Each structure stands twice: as C-alpha cells, then as structure tokens.
C-alpha cells in the first residue's frame with residue numbers, strides 16, 4: 001500500500017497520536033503542565049504551544065548551543081520554560097509580553113520551574129521593546145521565537161533579523177493558521193499577518209527557511225524555521 005492510499009486521519013486520530021508521541025518521547029511534559037494550569041486558573045487563554053512543540057524549542061536551543069534567546073509573546077511562560085530549560089547556565093531568555101498580568105503569572109511559573117535565573121520578562125508592546133533592545137545595543141540573540149500578535153509578524157521578523165547574530169535560528173509559530181494563509185484577501189488580519197510574515201521570510205536576503213504543517217490538539221497549523229545568514 002502506498003502512503004497515499006492510507007485514509008486521512010481524523011481529529012481523534014491526531015489527538016491520539018499526539019498523546020502517544022508526547023507520552024513516549026517527552027515524559028517531562030507532565031511536570032511542565034503546572035505552568036499551563038496556573039495560567040488557566042488565572043483566566044488566561046489556552047494558546048500556548050503544544051508539549052511536543054515546546055520540547056522542539058528546548059531541543060533547538062540545545063542543538064544550537066544558544067546562550068541568548070529572544071521570545072516574542074510570553075503568555076503564562078510555558079514556552080519560556082521549555083526555552084530556558086534548554087539553555088546553558090549563564091544564558092538568558094528575554095521574553096516580551098504586552099500584558100502585565102500575563103508577565104506576572106509567567107514569572108511565578110518560571111520561578112516554580114527553578115528557571116527564573118535564566119529568564120527575563122519585559123512588559124510592553126513588543127515593537128517598542130524590540131526598538132529599545134536595538135537602540136541600547138543589546139548583545140545579539142542566537143535563537144528567536146515569534147509567538148505574539150499575528151498582525152505585527154512582518155515587523156517582528158525585520159526586528160528579529162536586526163537583533164540576531166549570523167547563524168541564529170528564527171522560529172515563527174502558527175505559520176499555517178488553519179490554512180487561512182492561502183487567502184491573500186482574507187478579512188482575518190491575523191491570517192494576513194502570518195501570510196505577509198511568511199512572504200517577508202521568503203524574500204529576506206538574510207534568511208533561508210522552510211515551514212512544516214502540523215496537526216494535533218491545537219488543530220491545523222505549523223511553524224516556520226529560518227537560519228539568519
């Protein structure tokens with residue numbers, strides 16, 4: 001039987017496979033659930049990365065020996081914890097968050113995970129904080145994870161490249177946005193932001209990239225990954 005002859009999976013299949021993969025390969029995901037539960041108790045939305053994607057972030061930090069990590073979009077600190085756990089002692093994740101309440105809850109979870117010495121949350125509109133980082137001559141970043149408001153993705157990509165060292169890795173979450181990226185005339189500003197972001201990555205002279213579609217408990221989505229040259 002050729003692979004194309006297999007029936008397409010259903011959402012139930014995708015959920016079961018995700019659970020199997022996470023239980024089999026990412027056992028530490030269960031201990032990281034505390035951050036999700038704290039955010040949930042605080043009434044924050046369930047829009048954090050999936051556990052197996054969190055582990056991917058940790059692995060990418062480890063594989064690239066990243067010491068300086070920039071995250072745009074902290075929420076309750078779930079992805080920050082995965083990023084920070086991959087970093088060497090002495091390294092830092094600088095995570096940018098608009099909402100002071102989100103940053104507060106995230107700081108509690110990162111502290112509870114024993115990683116607060118490797119993380120710094122900056123509150124405010126990310127575009128302003130990125131401009132501050134640039135004007136203050138911040139040390140370049142080795143890995144940058146973009147996961148905030150989708151409308152500003154093209155601007156985040158430009159800023160990220162400016163703040164990255166050559167050889168850095170850039171990861172864009174929600175790169176498929178349930179397929180809505182296919183419509184260039186979409187009324188969904190987020191879909192347009194993601195689409196324009198992908199186009200900006202594709203034509204950026206300092207980026208070489210690909211994107212992977214994913215399915216699972218968060219639906220049909222994906223991520224783009226780029227190397228800053």
Ligand SMILES: C[S@@+](CC[C@H](N)C(=O)[O-])C[C@H]1O[C@@H](n2cnc3c(N)ncnc32)[C@H](O)[C@@H]1O
Pocket residue numbers: 047048049072073074075076077078079080096097098099102124125126127147148149
């Ligand atoms: C998808 S959530 C981040 C999820 C987080 N990375 C995780 O996986 O655990 C997006 C976050 O970006 C924040 N955000 C939205 N607009 C922003 C902006 N202009 N500047 C900074 N953060 C922003 C939201 O408040 C929210 O907490």
